[in-house]
Amino acid sequence: MPQVNTWVYDFADGDKSKKDLLGGKGANLAEMSNLGLPVPPGFTITTEACRAYLKHGTEPDGLSDQVSDHLATLEGAMGRRLGDPDDPLLVSVRSGAAFSMPGMMETVLNIGLNDESVVGLARQSEDERFAMDSYRRLLQMFGSTVLDIEGEHFSDALDGAKDDKGVTDDLDLDVDDLRSLIETFKAIIKQHAGIDFPQDPREQMDRAIRAVFDSWNTDRAVLYRRQERIPEDLGTAVNIQAMVFGNRGMTSGSGVCFTRDPASGDQGVYGDYLQNAQGEDVVAGIRNTVSLADMREIDQSSHDELLEIMSTLERHYRDMCDIEFTVEQGKLWMLQTRVGKRTPEAAFRIAVHMVDEGLIDMDEALRRVSGEQLANLMFPRFDAKAAKDLLAVGMNASPGAAVGKAVFDWATAVEWSENGEDVILVRKETTPDDLHGMMVAKGVLTSRGGKTSHAAVVARGMGRTCVCGAEALDVDTRAGEFRVRGGKTIVEGDVISIDGSTGEVFDGEVPVVASHVVRHFEGTEVDHPVVEAVARLMEHADATRRMRVRTNADTADDAARARRFGAEGIGLCRTEHMFLGERRQLVENLIVAEGETGQEAALDELLPLQRQDFLKVFAAMDGLPVTIRLIDPPLHEFLPDITELSVAMAVADVRGHRKKRERKLLAAVQRMHESNPMLGLRGVRLGIVIPGLFTMQARAILEAAAECIRGGGRAEPEIMIPLVASVRELDLVKGRIEEVAREVEAELGQEVPHKIGTMIELPRAALTAGEIAGSAEFFSFGTNDLTQMTWGFSRDDVEASFFSTYLEQGVFPVSPFESLDLDGVGALVRRAVTAGREVNPDLHLGVCGEHGGDPASIHFFDEVGLDYVSCSPFRVPVARLEAGRAALS
Numbered sequence: 077m078p079q080v081n082t083w084v085y086d087f088a089d090g091d092k093s094k095k096d097l098l099g100g101k102g103a104n105l106a107e108m109s110n111l112g113l114p115v116p117p118g119f120t121i122t123t124e125a126c127r128a129y130l131k132h133g134t135e136p137d138g139l140s141d142q143v144s145d146h147l148a149t150l151e152g153a154m155g156r157r158l159g160d161p162d163d164p165l166l167v168s169v170r171s172g173a174a175f176s177m178p179g180m181m182e183t184v185l186n187i188g189l190n191d192e193s194v195v196g197l198a199r200q201s202e203d204e205r206f207a208m209d210s211y212r213r214l215l216q217m218f219g220s221t222v223l224d225i226e227g228e229h230f231s232d233a234l235d236g237a238k239d240d241k242g243v244t245d246d247l248d249l250d251v252d253d254l255r256s257l258i259e260t261f262k263a264i265i266k267q268h269a270g271i272d273f274p275q276d277p278r279e280q281m282d283r284a285i286r287a288v289f290d291s292w293n294t295d296r297a298v299l300y301r302r303q304e305r306i307p308e309d310l311g312t313a314v315n316i317q318a319m320v321f322g323n324r325g326m327t328s329g330s331g332v333c334f335t336r337d338p339a340s341g342d343q344g345v346y347g348d349y350l351q352n353a354q355g356e357d358v359v360a361g362i363r364n365t366v367s368l369a370d371m372r373e374i375d376q377s378s379h380d381e382l383l384e385i386m387s388t389l390e391r392h393y394r395d396m397c398d399i400e401f402t403v404e405q406g407k408l409w410m411l412q413t414r415v416g417k418r419t420p421e422a423a424f425r426i427a428v429h430m431v432d433e434g435l436i437d438m439d440e441a442l443r444r445v446s447g448e449q450l451a452n453l454m455f456p457r458f459d460a461k462a463a464k465d466l467l468a469v470g471m472n473a474s475p476g477a478a479v480g481k482a483v484f485d486w487a488t489a490v491e492w493s494e495n496g497e498d499v500i501l502v503r504k505e506t507t508p509d510d511l512h513g514m515m516v517a518k519g520v521l522t523s524r525g526g527k528t529s530h531a532a533v534v535a536r537g538m539g540r541t542c543v544c545g546a547e548a549l550d551v552d553t554r555a556g557e558f559r560v561r562g563g564k565t566i567v568e569g570d571v572i573s574i575d576g577s578t579g580e581v582f583d584g585e586v587p588v589v590a591s592h593v594v595r596h597f598e599g600t601e602v603d604h605p606v607v608e609a610v611a612r613l614m615e616h617a618d619a620t621r622r623m624r625v626r627t628n629a630d631t632a633d634d635a636a637r638a639r640r641f642g643a644e645g646i647g648l649c650r651t652e653h654m655f656l657g658e659r660r661q662l663v664e665n666l667i668v669a670e671g672e673t674g675q676e677a678a679l680d681e682l683l684p685l686q687r688q689d690f691l692k693v694f695a696a697m698d699g700l701p702v703t704i705r706l707i708d709p710p711l712h713e714f715l716p717d718i719t720e721l722s723v724a725m726a727v728a729d730v731r732g733h734r735k736k737r738e739r740k741l742l743a744a745v746q747r748m749h750e751s752n753p754m755l756g757l758r759g760v761r762l763g764i765v766i767p768g769l770f771t772m773q774a775r776a777i778l779e780a781a782a783e784c785i786r787g788g789g790r791a792e793p794e795i796m797i798p799l800v801a802s803v804r805e806l807d808l809v810k811g812r813i814e815e816v817a818r819e820v821e822a823e824l825g826q827e828v829p830h831k832i833g834t835m836i837e838l839p840r841a842a843l844t845a846g847e848i849a850g851s852a853e854f855f856s857f858g859t860n861d862l863t864q865m866t867w868g869f870s871r872d873d874v875e876a877s878f879f880s881t882y883l884e885q886g887v888f889p890v891s892p893f894e895s896l897d898l899d900g901v902g903a904l905v906r907r908a909v910t911a912g913r914e915v916n917p918d919l920h921l922g923v924c925g926e927h928g929g930d931p932a933s934i935h936f937f938d939e940v941g942l943d944y945v946s947c948s949p950f951r952v953p954v955a956r957l958e959a960g961r962a963a964l965s
Contacts, residue, residue, distance in 0.1 A: 081125075081136065081138060082122070082142075083122055083124065083125040083138060083139045083142050083143075084119055084120065084121050084125075084139070084143055084145075084146050085097075085098060085106070085119060085120050085122065086118075086119045086149065087102075087106045087109040087117060087118055087119065087120070088106070088109055088110070089106070090103055090105075090107075090120065091103065091106050091107050091110055092104060092106070092107040092393075094106070095174050096123065096174050096310070097123060097124065098120045098122060098123075098172075098313050099123060099171075099172035099173050099174055099313030100173065100174055100175065100176055100414055101171075101172030101313070101315055101414070102120030102172050102315050104413050104414055105118070105120070105315060105317070108389070108410055108413060111392065113385055113410050114407075114408060114410055115409070115411075116317050116319070116320050116409055117150055117153050118150060118167070118316050118318055119143075119147075119149075119315075119316055120313050120314065120316075121143070121313060121314040121316070122313055123173070123174065123310060123311040123312060123313050124311070125311075126292060126311035126312050126313065127309065127310075127311040129286070130289060130292060130293065130311065140282075143281075143282075143285075143316075146316075147281075150165070150316075150318060151165055154318050158187075158188045158277045158278065158281070159189070159193045159277025159280075160193060161192040161193050162196045162200075163196055163200050164188050164196055164197055164277075165188060165318065166187060166188040166189060166197075166210070166318075166319040167187050167188060167281065167317060168183055168184065168186075168187065168315075168316070168317050168319055169183070169187055169285060169288065169314060169316055170183045170184075170314070170315045171288045171291055171312045171313070171315075172312060172313045172314070172315050173292075173310060173312040173313070174310055175304070175306050176414060176417065177297060177301070177304075177306070177312075183217070183356060184214070184217045184218055184284045184287075185210075185213060185214065185217060185319065185354055185356065186210045186211070186213055186217075186319060187218075187277065187281050187284060188280065188281075188319075189207075189210060189211045189277075190275040190277065190280075191275060192275075193277070194207050194208065194210075194211045195207075203324060205251045205254065206321070206323060206325070208254035208255055208258065209254055209323055210321065210323065211254075211258055212254055212257050212258050212261060215261035215262065215265065215273060216230040216234075216261060217356070218273070218280065218283075219261065219264060219265045219268075219269070221284075221287060222283050222284050223268075223269040223271075225264065225265065225268045225269055226268070229268065230264060233260045233264065234246065234257065237249060237253055237256070237257050237260075241253055247352060281316065285314050288312060288314045289311075289314070292311055302889065302890075305889060305895075307889075308886060320402050320404045320407075320409040320411075321354070321402070321404050322350075322352070322353050322354050322355065322403060322404060323352055323353055323357075324352075325352055325405070326351050326352050327375070327403075327406050328351070328404050328405055328406075329349055329350055329353055329371075329374075329375075329402070329403050330350055330353050330355045330357065330400075330401070330402045330403070331347055331348055331349035331365075331368075331371070331400070331401050332348055332398070332399070332400050333345060333346065333347025333348070333368060333382070333386065333398075334347060334397070334398055334399070334416050335386045335387075335396050335416075336390075336396045336416075336422070336426055338396065338398070338416050338417065338419065338422055339419050339421075339422060340419075340421060340422055341418070341419075341421060341422035341423070341425030341429070341605075341609075342425075343429060345368055345386055346368070347367070347368045348367065348368075349367070349368060349370070349371040350365045351366075351374065354402075355400055355402065355411065368382075368383075375406065378403045378406065378407075378408045382401060382408055385410060389413055390435075393413075394435045394436055394440075395415045395416075395426075395444070396415065396416045396418060396422075396426050397413050397414070397415065397416055398412075398413065398414050398416030398417070399412065399413045400412040400413075420445075420449035420450070420452040420453050421453060421606045423444065424445055424450075424606055424609040425605055425609045426444075427441035427442075427444045427609065427613065428441060428608075428612050428613065438612075438613075438616045439620070439964055441613060441616070442617055442620065442957075442964060443961060443964055445957070446931060446957075446958070446961070447931040447954035447955070447957050447958040447961075448954075450593070450610065450953060450954050451475070452475065453593045453606065453610065454593050454594050454597075455475045455476035455477070455541070455576070455577065455591060456476055456477045456478075456541075456589060456591050456594075457476075457477050457577070457588070457589050457591075458477040458575055458586045458587065458588060458589070459587040459588070462586050462587045464573075464580075464582045464586055465583040465584055466580060466581070466582055466583075467560050467563065467566070467572070467581045468546045468547075468548040468560055468580075468581045469546065469548075469578075469579050469580050469581070470521070470523075470544055470545045470546030470549075470581065471525075471532075471544045471546075471579050472543065472575075472576055472577055472579040473525075473531065473532035473535060473536070473542040473544040473545075473579075474520075474532060474535040474540060474576045475541065475576045475577040476540070476575075477573070477574075477575055477576070477577075477586070477588045477589075478500060478517075478518040478540075478574050478576070478588075479498060479500075479518065479519075479571065479572075479573045479585050479586060480497070480498035480499040480500040480517065480519065480572070481499050481500065481568075481569050481570065481571055481572075482499075482502050482558070482566055482567075482568055482569070482570050482572050483499045483500070483501055483502065483513070483517075483556075483568055484501075484502050484503070484551070484552075484553040484557075484568055485513065485553060486501065486510045486512045486514070487512075487513070488568070489501050489513035489514075489516055490512050490516050493516035493517070494516075498518050499517050499518065500517060500518060500521055500572055500574060501513045501514060501519075501521070502521045502522075502553075502558060502572075503520070503523075503531070503551065503553065504522060504523050504524050504551045504553065505522050505523075506522060506525075506531040506534070510531075511534065511653065511656060512657060514531075514535065515538065517540065518540070518541065519535075519541035519542060519576065520535050520540055520541070520542045520543075520544075521542075521543050521544075521549075521581060522542075522543075522544045522545065522546070523545070523546050523547060523549040523550070523551045523558070524545060525544045525545050531544050532544050536926070536951075538948060538950065541574055541575075541576035542574075542576050543575070543576055543579050543581055546579070546581055548561050548563075549561075549581075556568035564583070566583070570583075571585050572584070573585060573586040592604040592607050593606065593607060593610055596610065596611065597640060597642070597953055598637075598640055598641075613957070614642075614953065614957060616960065617956055617957045617960025618642070618956060618960065620960040620963050621956065621959035621960040621962070621963050622938065622959070622963050623934075623937065623942060623944055623959045623963075624645070624943060624944035624945075625642065625643060625944060625946075625947070625955045625956050625959060626644055626645040626646055626647035626648075626701070626703070626922065626924075626944050626945070626947075627639075627641075627643035627645075627646055627647065627946060627947065627948065627949050627952055628646070628647060628648040628649075628650070628924060628928075628946055628947060628948055628949075629643075629646050629648075629649060629693070630649055630651075630654065631692075631693070632695065632696040634949050635693050635696035635949075638949035638952050639700070641949055641950075642953060642956050643700075643949065643952045644700060644944070645701040645702060645703075645792075645944075646697055646700070646703055646946070647703050647856060647922050647923075647924045647928070647944060647945070647946020647947075648703060648705060648796075648924035649693060649702060649703065649705065650708070651686070651689075651704060651705060651706060651707050651773060652707050652708055652709050654686065655682075655707070655714060659682070660714055662678060662681050662682050662685075663678075663682075663711065663714040664741065665677075665678040665681070666678035666682070667711055667741075668740040668741055672768075676768065679768050679769065679772040682772060683772050684776075686773060686776035686777075687775075687779050687780045688780075689776075689780075690704065690776055690777050690781070691780040691783060691784060694780060694781060694784040694789065694791040694793075698784075698791075699789075699790035700792065701792040701794055702791070702792060702793055702794065703794040703796050703833075703854075703856060703922075703924070703946075704773075704794065704795055705796045705798050705924075706763060706773050706774070706796065706797060706798060707762060707769060707773065708758055708759050708798040710750060710756050710757055710758045711757070711762065711766075713753065722742065758799060759797075759798040759800075760797050760798060760800050760801075760805045760834075761799065761805075763797065763808075763809040763812075764808055767809075767812055770812065770813070771812050771813070774795060774812075774813045774817070775816050775819075775820060777793050777795060778793065778820040778828050779820055779824065781828045781830065782820060782824045782826040782828050785826060785828065786824075786826055792829065793828070793830045794831040794832075794853075794854060795830060795831070795832050795833075796833055796834060796835055796854075796856055797832070797833070797835070798834070798835045798837065798858070799835070799838065799861075800834040800835070800836075800838070800841055800848065801838045801840040801841050801844075802840070802844070803844065803848045803850065803851055806834055806848060806852060807851055810832050810851060813832055814832070817830065831853040831920070832852070832853055833852045833853045833854030833855060833856065833920070834852050834854075834855065834856075835856050835857070835858040836855050836856070836857050836858065836862065836908055837857070837858030837859075837860075837861035837862045837865070838861070838862070838865055839862070839865055839866055839904055841908070842862070842904035842905065842907060842908040843904070843907065845908035845909075845912045846911035846914060846915045847915075848912070849911070849912035849915040849916040849919050850915050852912075852919070853919070853920065854920035855909075855912055855919060855921050855922070856922045856923065856924045856946070857905055857921075857922070857923040857924070857925060857942075858924060858925050859896060859901060859905070859923055859925030859926070859927045859933075860925040860926055861925075862901055862904065863892050863893060866897070866900050866901050866904065867892060867897070867900070871893055875891075875893075893926065894930065895932045895933055896927045896930065896932070896933040896936060898936055902936055902940075905923075905936075905937075906940050909921055909940050909941055913941075920943055921944075922942055922945065922946055923942055923944075923945050923946065924946040926948075928945035928946045928951075929945070929947030929948060929951030929952075929954055929955050931954065934958040934959055935961070935962040937962075938959060938962035938963065939962070939965075945959065
């Protein structure tokens with residue numbers, strides 16, 4: 077005989093371990109039932125049934141019969157039949173996925189009421205008002221939730237009934253008012269749904285069940301899953317439960333409570349109670365609730381029993397619990413419990429409190445916090461109580477709160493900041509030329525781009541607040557202003573405030589609240605409970621983790637800050653950033669130089685500047701390894717824009733001006749122009765075609781290290797050759813570097829310990845890692861470029877054009893530039909690690925792409941056996957925490 081699927085479980089047949097099958101709500105209702113707590117009986121339709129329904133568009137075979145069987149069991153337990161005209165059993169229908177998902181279908185209460193059974197309910201309860209109130213609630217919930225009628229139609233009618241009565245509270249509506257409202261609600265259903273409200277109780281329940289299934293794919297549910305990275309194929313369970321009534325007079329009520337304060341993490345119960353109300357009234361805020369302390373004065377017996385149950389549940393789950401309850405004429409009932417959501421501050425504080433109380437150990441406490449929660453605690457925030465004048469809303473690209481004067485080019489940003497001004501750099505979109513301005517600005521605002529745009533990536537890397545893609549802004553950088561469509565104009569020098577956590581842009585200054593946690597990481601003594609909790613968990617993470625954590629830093633200031641934040645070296649020092657600003661002229665000199673003599677002269681000018689750069693970095697990282705990437709981008713990026721220069725030369729020709737250097741520059745720009753610079757003359761290719769550039773950098777690195785060592789310091793340079801695809805490329809450049817090393821040691825009489833390795837950022841490098849490992853002393857995975865090369869798209873070009881479509885249609889669960897693509901890019905990393913270590917067991921492995929600071933990616937890097945991750949200074953504490961958590965996985 078074919079196997080019959082079990083689609084339905086009574087509460088007594090489940091437990092909390094069946095969360096994937098019964099959903100979080102169903103599993104916890106079963107668990108509370110097994111604990112002997114007062115839970116109204118019921119049953120759960122599984123997530124498997126939902127998945128089958130969504131796949132085939134109809135209820136799976138056997139589901140209806142199983143629901144009937146379990147409904148009969150429930151009716152027997154309660155001694156009443158669903159919708160019986162004389163003494164009706166009423167039930168609620170609630171959704172319940174494995175993960176708590178705000179935005180899913182609302183609850184439908186009082187199913188089973190109709191024109192006949194409402195009379196029986198009135199007679200049995202001896203309270204006609206209660207019966208009519210319950211019926212109007214069913215009509216309202218069924219209409220808006222099951223029949224998808226705009227909820228305002230019902231709320232407007234309810235408000236109208238109160239206005240006609242001259243009252244403001246729904247409790248002041250009498251039986252006749254509610255009877256009239258019921259007819260109004262029926263008419264709304266008929267008008268907007270095109271059907272009469274179904275009088276058959278079983279039809280009501282079946283329609284509600286299908287509505288729960290369908291709610292899995294509502295726009296808001298899909299959006300929430302995408303944001304929270306919840307798989308699309310889990311489905312939701314459905315919970316059918318016997319009704320208990322909090323709206324049976326002033327000895328009844330409903331409430332929501334937490335076993336700890338979910339906002340602050342303070343110990344002690346926290347919650348709200350509302351007399352003569354059903355649960356939806358509490359969360360809807362239709363009347364002012366009272367605290368649990370006030371509930372004690374109203375109903376001490378129920379209050380005291382509730383506190384005992386809260387204590388029982390917290391000890392049982394060993395975590396803060398979120399609880400919904402109802403009191404029906406003095407009898408307490410538990411309707412739901414789950415591990416409660418909490419703010420990042422509360423998460424850290426509750427974790428250490430529970431360690432101190434003996435409920436969990438430090439390993440478990442570390443598992444219960446996350447790097448993203450820590451990052452949230454590190455960003456400054458606007459004062460929630462302050463008045464704000466909203467201008468526009470963009471994408472929340474990099475969290476934090478920033479206030480400053482609007483400036484529209486990087487030079488002004490630098491000039492004003494040097495004069496002590498706080499600035500916000502406003503651009504249509506940023507380019508590498510804006511880096512100086514971004515470094516000094518308090519925040520970055522763009523009218524174009526998204527979370528993986530240049531502005532967003534760089535801002536996150538530097539810990540700068542950033543709002544991208546604020547499309548309502550027309551940015552005119554030449555005029556130094558932006559206009560809000562349909563609103564005001566902000567000119568250069570006007571103060572604005574941007575919230576990188578929400579994407580909001582405000583006019584004027586909004587007060588900012590400083591982060592205690594960042595001050596702690598900076599070395600300031602801070603007396604704050606969340607700082608104490610963070611410090612304890614960070615200490616445990618450091619003691620637990622296997623992987624080391626380095627930083628991506630190009631300056632001594634960034635290196636020093638990262639070290640204060642706990643960095644154990646530099647995993648990526650990008651030398652191209654050292655050629656911007658005034659030094660750009662020297663690069664131009666190199667490019668336009670005539671012959672080797674001219675090139676050598678230009679390189680001789682750059683050498684002492686580079687040497688000083690590296691000396692400062694070595695001093696900041698005294699004794700810690702420093703991985704320095706030789707110049708990577710195409711040289712023409714350091715030249716003027718080809719169009720602007722061509723126009724300038726054409727104008728000069730018309731005016732008869734002779735500009736010999738500019739003509740050389742234009743010729744160089746035209747000669748070096750590339751259709752796709754990302755795939756052009758860059759990285760190791762530059763080191764082979766223009767060998768003097770790489771050898772100059774290698775000499776500067778080694779001479780700086782020698783000077784540092786001779787001065788009593790310590791230096792551990794690791795020279796990284798970028799964009800290698802072939803071991804022959806590596807060998808060519810490596811040989812020249814080793815020759816320079818011998819020359820430096822001979823000239824200075826100082827041995828300089830160093831390593832030479834490569835960045836694995838091309839698929840071919842990953843696939844031939846075994847060969848490359850024979851020559852390299854270390855690999856550093858450049859996952860940003862590896863992602864671009866593997867997917868075959870340029871981050872700067874594609875994010876704004878089609879990423880949103882890919883995310884909406886599920887091609888990406890999350891941008892592959894935010895979190896590593898494990899199936900594709902991750903597979904290449906895994907293969908390279910395995911092949912590299914087979915050839916060279918001592919091969920040192922790290923990652924320096926932006927993914928090195930992404931919590932989910934860090935767990936993968938730990939699993940495949942990397943020695944370290946490297947990330948921006950601001951993300952170092954996040955990486956330390958996640959590396960500790962990864963070691964416990």
